[in-house]
Amino acid sequence: MMQEAGTAxxxxxxxxxxxxVAAELGLRDIRSKSATPSSDITATNLMxxxxxxxxxxxxxxxxxxxxxxxxxxxxxxxxxxxxxxALQVPVSVAMMTPQVITPQQMxxxxxxxxxxxxxxxxLxxxxxxxMLQQQQLQxxxxxxxxxxxxxxxxxxxxxxxxxxxxxxxQLAFQQQLLQVQQLQQQHLLSLQRQGLLSIxxxxxxxxxxxxxxxxxxxxxxxxxxxxGTHVKEEFSGRNNGHRGLDLSSASPVPPKSSxxxxxxxxxxxxxxxxxxxxxxxxxxxxxxxxxxxxAHGVCKWPGCEAVFEDFQSFLKHLNNEHALDDRSTAQxxxxxxxxxxxxxxxxxxxxxLQAMMTHLHVKSTEPKPTPQPLNLVSNATLSKTAPGAxxxxxxxxxxxxPTTPLTPLSQAHSxxxxxxxxxxxxxxxxxxxxxxxxxxxxxxxxxxxYMNTDVRPPFTYASLIRQAILESPERQLTLNEIYNWFxxxxxxxxxxxxxxxxxxxxxxxxxxxxxRVEDDFGxxxxxxxxxxxxxxxxxxxxxxxxxxxxxxxxxxLVQSPALVKNIQTSLGYGPVLPATFxxxxxxxxxxxxxxxxxxxxxxxxxxxAIREEMNGAMDHGNSNGSDSSPGRSPxxxxxxxxxxxxxxxxxxxxxxxxxxxxxxxxxxxxHRDYEDDHGNEDML
DNA sequence: ATCCTGCTAAACATAA
DNA sequence: TTTATGTTTAGCAGGA
Numbered sequence: 202m203m204q205e206a207g208t209a210x211x212x213x214x215x216x217x218x219x220x221x222v223a224a225e226l227g228l229r230d231i232r233s234k235s236a237t238p239s240s241d242i243t244a245t246n247l248m249x250x251x252x253x254x255x256x257x258x259x260x261x262x263x264x265x266x267x268x269x270x271x272x273x274x275x276x277x278x279x280x281x282x283x284x285x286x287a288l289q290v291p292v293s294v295a296m297m298t299p300q301v302i303t304p305q306q307m308x309x310x311x312x313x314x315x316x317x318x319x320x321x322x323x324l325x326x327x328x329x330x331x332m333l334q335q336q337q338l339q340x341x342x343x344x345x346x347x348x349x350x351x352x353x354x355x356x357x358x359x360x361x362x363x364x365x366x367x368x369x370x371q372l373a374f375q376q377q378l379l380q381v382q383q384l385q386q387q388h389l390l391s392l393q394r395q396g397l398l399s400i401x402x403x404x405x406x407x408x409x410x411x412x413x414x415x416x417x418x419x420x421x422x423x424x425x426x427x428x429g430t431h432v433k434e435e436f437s438g439r440n441n442g443h444r445g446l447d448l449s450s451a452s453p454v455p456p457k458s459s460x461x462x463x464x465x466x467x468x469x470x471x472x473x474x475x476x477x478x479x480x481x482x483x484x485x486x487x488x489x490x491x492x493x494x495x496a497h498g499v500c501k502w503p504g505c506e507a508v509f510e511d512f513q514s515f516l517k518h519l520n521n522e523h524a525l526d527d528r529s530t531a532q533x534x535x536x537x538x539x540x541x542x543x544x545x546x547x548x549x550x551x552x553x554l555q556a557m558m559t560h561l562h563v564k565s566t567e568p569k570p571t572p573q574p575l576n577l578v579s580n581a582t583l584s585k586t587a588p589g590a591x592x593x594x595x596x597x598x599x600x601x602x603p604t605t606p607l608t609p610l611s612q613a614h615s616x617x618x619x620x621x622x623x624x625x626x627x628x629x630x631x632x633x634x635x636x637x638x639x640x641x642x643x644x645x646x647x648x649x650x651y652m653n654t655d656v657r658p659p660f661t662y663a664s665l666i667r668q669a670i671l672e673s674p675e676r677q678l679t680l681n682e683i684y685n686w687f688x689x690x691x692x693x694x695x696x697x698x699x700x701x702x703x704x705x706x707x708x709x710x711x712x713x714x715x716x717r718v719e720d721d722f723g724x725x726x727x728x729x730x731x732x733x734x735x736x737x738x739x740x741x742x743x744x745x746x747x748x749x750x751x752x753x754x755x756x757x758l759v760q761s762p763a764l765v766k767n768i769q770t771s772l773g774y775g776p777v778l779p780a781t782f783x784x785x786x787x788x789x790x791x792x793x794x795x796x797x798x799x800x801x802x803x804x805x806x807x808x809x810a811i812r813e814e815m816n817g818a819m820d821h822g823n824s825n826g827s828d829s830s831p832g833r834s835p836x837x838x839x840x841x842x843x844x845x846x847x848x849x850x851x852x853x854x855x856x857x858x859x860x861x862x863x864x865x866x867x868x869x870x871x872h873r874d875y876e877d878d879h880g881n882e883d884m885l
Numbered sequence: 886a887t888c889c890t891g892c893t894a895a896a897c898a899t900a901a
Numbered sequence: 902t903t904t905a906t907g908t909t910t911a912g913c914a915g916g917a
Contacts, residue, residue: 661891680906704892710908717907724906 494519503532648690655692662701662708663733665691666715670728677718677725680706 494500495515500507502523509515523529651658658665669686670678678686684702687694694701709715714733715726 663891700893703894706905706907707893707909708891709906 492516492519494523503536651691651693652689653692655695657693658691662704663712663714666705666708666712666726667728667733670715670726677727679723679725680709683709683726 492512492515494502495509495512498508498510498515500509500515500518500522502519505522507515507518507522509518650656660668665687666683669683669690670676672686673682683705684698687701687705688698709717709726712733714729714731716729717724717726719725
């Protein structure tokens with residue numbers, strides 16, 4: 202798996218939790234058999250990883266040498282399965298973690314060998330003749346598929362960024378870099394390999410694989426050919442095999458390859474469309490049993506994994522099962538999209554990186570329009586321990602190439618100042634905490650960023666939930682829809698589902714601003730903006746009595762859990778204050794940030810108005826902004842709704858405006874009224 | 886240091 | 902019984 206689903210995600214919080222459940226959501230589909238550490242890499246891990254990979258590559262080379270010796274003479278009967286197997290590991294490893302191996306490293310590694318580069322070159326060529334062909338095909342293909350799926354699903358989980366010393370911006374930068382590197386390296390490696398391949402003699406290129414790293418235009422062309430020309434070709438009884446698209450007609454063609462190789466040699470890793478075309482027109486793709494769709498005796502057609510004894514039967518299968526029909530066409534299209542997606546992603550990320558680099562170098566004070574988190578930088582992994590790092594100045598400003606994973610850090614380090622951003626993301630900084638700042642603008646601005654980057658959004662769950670609900674056409678969502686929104690909008694929430702889903706549920710219950718409504722079709726959640734403004738915090742429930750404070754409460758409650766509610770009730774209301782007063786207290790007890798809305802309706806209105814304004818469009822229809830509004834969110838007119846929960850919560854009325862309702866009887870939801878206790882508590 | 890708040894885990898309840 | 906959905910509480914950690 203690209204990323205260990207269950208890995209205990211060190212939450213910024215420190216409460217390291219490991220829900221093995223993890224990532225069922227976004228990852229569910231990714232069941233690649235090969236583990237790729239490509240993501241979830243901490244900064245430090247990166248280094249070790251890098252080293253390991255270097256070793257792997259080196260090992261790989263050694264292996265090749267050995268084999269070479271044994272075989273004296275590069276004969277390519279890819280039948281030696283053991284060798285294949287032997288090589289398989291290193292190769293795949295190298296491929297799987299391309300993002301860390303820079304060309305320079307490769308070079309270095311090569312040079313470290315006992316042999317001269319030239320020798321190595323030769324060796325490599327021969328070896329490639331032996332192994333790489335199939336190997337590469339398979340691995341690369343796998344890799345492509347996996348990464349694609351991964352991207353589609355979770356748009357790459359950048360790094361995990363546990364380093365708490367880095368500013369959030371740095372992290373964003375780092376992530377960006379990683380992403381780009383990943384993509385670039387993928388590209389690079391593929392090209393590299395293909396380049397190597399192309400050098401060797403007597404080998405025809407796995408054309409199909411080429412397409413995987415090719416430019417969209419090329420793909421387009423290809424697709425055109427497939428969809429358009431192909432039919433004709435079929436009729437003509439000729440198979441101009443288009444890189445794996447020739448399946449329909451792929452008739453066993455008599456081997457003859459040398460000529461083809463020539464072409465490869467000329468292209469040598471460079472794939473001009475021209476070259477591709479010429480190559481593709483060569484009808485002998487499967488000559489050496491090296492059909493791109495056939496590896497290790499298995500049909501590599503997406504979704505197929507049929508096993509075949511020999512190449513012939515595979516071809517038969519190919520023609521029968523994967524002929525040019527709707528299904529195959531669709532699959533092909535998907536594959537193309539996959540590739541295009543990758544290309545696109547790469548282009549995008551490159552651009553983004555460029556912008557970031559530029560920005561950082563220029564130290565421009567202006568916010569860049571780049572998709573990096575604008576306002577706040579999220580990042581959950583950052584911690585305040587960062588102070589040390591905060592004075593970025595100190596760090597060496599080593600100019601580095603984007604290819605080196607870590608450097609960007611230092612670079613970023615040196616340029617990014619905490620002040621440059623709205624705030625240094627402490628851990629998960631809640632964006633909307635102290636101010637009912639709508640998160641929508643921020644989300645909007647950084648939408649793409651959050652969608653693609655595995656960073657924790659700096660918003661509280663409550664804010665996010667609210668956002669999700671308000672974004673919906675009906676301003677109401679079922680729990681499941683809320684889940685979906687989370688996963689859709691944030692890469693971060695594509696894993697550890699059990700954790701955040703639980704948090705979502707908890708928040709829904711806990712915050713008064715979320716109102717559960719039932720209709721004929723089930724239940725859904727709406728937002729009471731009024732409440733949201735007032736005190737989005739633990740309104741709903743009992744007083745917050747845990748923690749250092751409120752010990753008395755704890756004691757009381759602990760003694761008789763069963764009586765908790767009663768006790769609280771009596772404590773809260775009875776003894777202390779008149780109901781009316783309590784009501785007002787309740788209002789006041791709401792955390793300070795709501796001050797504006799407490800007390801006078803006027804103020805509240807004002808606050809509300811402001812908020813409305815800030816929120817812009819998204820609020821319309823909801824609370825009419827009136828203080829006295831039933832508060833109960835936008836009940837959809839269409840259904841028969843039935844607000845289950847505290848339909849007419851007393852507080853509702855007290856609302857901002859006041860002390861009125863004081864007489865909430867403990868009848869309905871005792872605990873609902875406990876905030877009053879809370880208020881009292883404060884007094885106590 | 887204290888208090889407030891958000892997050893997470895967990896226990897528990899309930900309905901499908 | 903299992904699963905999804907809700908509710909409530911405890912404890913931890915960050916921020917003011």
